[in-house]
Amino acid sequence: MRRINSVSSWRRWFIDVVAPVSLTLIVLIGWQVYVWLSDIRPEVLPGPIRIVRESVESAGAIWAHALVTMSEVGAGFAISVICAIALGMLLDLSSPVRRALYPLIVASQTVPIPVVAPLMIVWFGFGILPKIIVIGLFTFVPIVLGFAAGLAATERPTLNLMRTLGASRWQLYRYVKIPAALPDLFTGLRIAAIYAVLGAIFGELAGATDGLGIFLEQSRLSFRTDLVFGAIFVVALLSYLLFLAVVLLERRAIPWRFQRRET
Amino acid sequence: MLSVEAVDKTYGSGDEQVETLRAVSLTVQTGEFAALVGPSGCGKTTLLNLIAGLDEVDAGRIIVDGDAPPAAERLARFGYMPQQDMLFPWRTVLENVALGLEIQGQRKSDAHARAAELFPQFGLGGFEHRRPHELSGGMRQRASFLRTYLLGRPFLLLDEPFGALDAITRGQLQAWLAETWNRIGGSALLVTHDPHEAVALSDRVFVMSPRPGRITRVLDVDLPRPRSARAAETEAAHQLIDALRHETESSEGW
Numbered sequence: 001m002r003r004i005n006s007v008s009s010w011r012r013w014f015i016d017v018v019a020p021v022s023l024t025l026i027v028l029i030g031w032q033v034y035v036w037l038s039d040i041r042p043e044v045l046p047g048p049i050r051i052v053r054e055s056v057e058s059a060g061a062i063w064a065h066a067l068v069t070m071s072e073v074g075a076g077f078a079i080s081v082i083c084a085i086a087l088g089m090l091l092d093l094s095s096p097v098r099r100a101l102y103p104l105i106v107a108s109q110t111v112p113i114p115v116v117a118p119l120m121i122v123w124f125g126f127g128i129l130p131k132i133i134v135i136g137l138f139t140f141v142p143i144v145l146g147f148a149a150g151l152a153a154t155e156r157p158t159l160n161l162m163r164t165l166g167a168s169r170w171q172l173y174r175y176v177k178i179p180a181a182l183p184d185l186f187t188g189l190r191i192a193a194i195y196a197v198l199g200a201i202f203g204e205l206a207g208a209t210d211g212l213g214i215f216l217e218q219s220r221l222s223f224r225t226d227l228v229f230g231a232i233f234v235v236a237l238l239s240y241l242l243f244l245a246v247v248l249l250e251r252r253a254i255p256w257r258f259q260r261r262e263t
Numbered sequence: 264m265l266s267v268e269a270v271d272k273t274y275g276s277g278d279e280q281v282e283t284l285r286a287v288s289l290t291v292q293t294g295e296f297a298a299l300v301g302p303s304g305c306g307k308t309t310l311l312n313l314i315a316g317l318d319e320v321d322a323g324r325i326i327v328d329g330d331a332p333p334a335a336e337r338l339a340r341f342g343y344m345p346q347q348d349m350l351f352p353w354r355t356v357l358e359n360v361a362l363g364l365e366i367q368g369q370r371k372s373d374a375h376a377r378a379a380e381l382f383p384q385f386g387l388g389g390f391e392h393r394r395p396h397e398l399s400g401g402m403r404q405r406a407s408f409l410r411t412y413l414l415g416r417p418f419l420l421l422d423e424p425f426g427a428l429d430a431i432t433r434g435q436l437q438a439w440l441a442e443t444w445n446r447i448g449g450s451a452l453l454v455t456h457d458p459h460e461a462v463a464l465s466d467r468v469f470v471m472s473p474r475p476g477r478i479t480r481v482l483d484v485d486l487p488r489p490r491s492a493r494a495a496e497t498e499a500a501h502q503l504i505d506a507l508r509h510e511t512e513s514s515e516g517w
Contacts (some may be wrong), residue, residue: 070486141324157345157346157347157349158349160312160315160343160345161345161349163317163338164315164316164317164341164343165362165363165366165367165410165414166336166338166339166363166366167365167366168366171366175351175362175365175366176351178405179353180351180353181352182353195478254353255274256352256394257352259394259396
């Protein structure tokens with residue numbers, strides 16, 4: 001019994017940690033070896049060692065730009081989540097509103113944002129507002145659709161029970177529909193978290209003085225491909241941290257979902 | 264007293280019309296436990312939902328203690344227990360059971376205290392702060408019954424409350440309900456497709472035909488009260504169950 005347990009926990013540890021880490025290492029080593037052997041110019045393809053060395057050297061600048069991007073993501077994601085939750089509620093509350101807004105919400109996701117973002121700068125200036133709007137365009141649709149789908153999933157027998165218990169519309173939402181919709185809301189939030197940092201980058205590229213998007217663009221224009229890669233890594237890391245924060249929040253917000261799986 | 268008078272109900276429109284109930288009449292006296300038996304799809308649950316006020320009749324009347332309230336008012340007159348237990352996983356068992364009281368506007372602490380008092384009687388003692396998925400199917404059904412009972416409404420509508428359980432648990436819960444009913448009293452209308460369940464629990468059985476549902480037979484169950492858990496094992500009960508089985512089978516066209 002003990003043996004089986006220790007074997008299975010070792011296996012789990014292997015799958016969770018060793019497998020992804022070693023795959024990443026193999027890719028990095030292969031990359032570095034290719035760069036050494038092929039004698040390719042670093043402006044075209046820098047090796048991982050050079051990327052790390054140069055990025056560490058520019059860590060101060062990267063950090064300063066990252067702070068700007070993070071504050072844009074913080075404000076943009078928070079506002080997007082609040083608007084998306086409110087809109088999700090509205091869609092569920094009113095069927096005419098749902099019919100009117102649904103096509104617009106879906107269409108908003110098809111807007112070619114890199115093309116529209118410069119217009120936002122014309123409309124709203126160089127401040128944080130256009131960045132918040134672009135982050136919103138990137139993130140808000142999966143949250144709205146997830147939450148609205150979760151709210152709509154409450155079935156007739158449950159509604160019947162709540163009616164016989166005398167529940168008002170608000171009580172129906174408070175006691176049943178909203179808690180029942182949380183898992184779907186978090187599915188949308190997780191997808192949105194992945195795109196939030198990317199949204200900030202696109203917002204910055206359209207017009208800004210600071211931020212990782214600006215750092216990326218400046219590095220690219222001065223042929224510092226190593227720093228481009230370094231900044232891309234930071235963007236990925238920030239996105240992953242936001243994703244992780246959402247996952248941790250999910251475990252706190254809907255503990256019953258994880259308890260059930262464990263028993 | 265509950266009186267259903269010549270109730271019709273048709274769903275859908277045009278070619279899709281389904282006549283679910285045709286001229287259904289039945290009466291349940293105050294203090295009586297009645298059962299409604301029939302094949303699946305015959306409209307038993309439709310009738311129960313109409314009585315509960317979840318839907319309005321097309322024709323006919325539903326009279327409760329002398330007046331004919333519209334559907335919206337009937338909602339508050341009956342205790343309604345659905346087929347699935349519908350305990351919510353985000354609430355503890357106690358919070359689930361007290362939900363009706365909370366909705367009625369009782370303070371949370373009062374609602375919890377009142378519900379907790381009855382937990383031992385309903386065989387749920389010690390499980391107040393567990394989650395529904397930690398309970399057995401039978402316990403979940405008793406918790407669902409307690410949630411309905413706590414509303415304090417004198418007439419209960421039970422929609423195949425044991426239909427989703429395995430045979431052994433179902434038998435145990437029938438016996439438990441028969442005994443519990445001796446203590447709590449009140450009136451009830453139970454929907455079931457199980458003749459044994461109908462006889463074990465009720466004073467009168469209404470037999471319903473396949474769609475469109477009509478009442479084809481009324482059977483009095485003159486077994487003594489208070490009922491014991493084994494009331495349905497006597498010779499008299501067996502005869503009634505056989506008669507009922509014959510009745511429902513012939514109404515199914517066998």
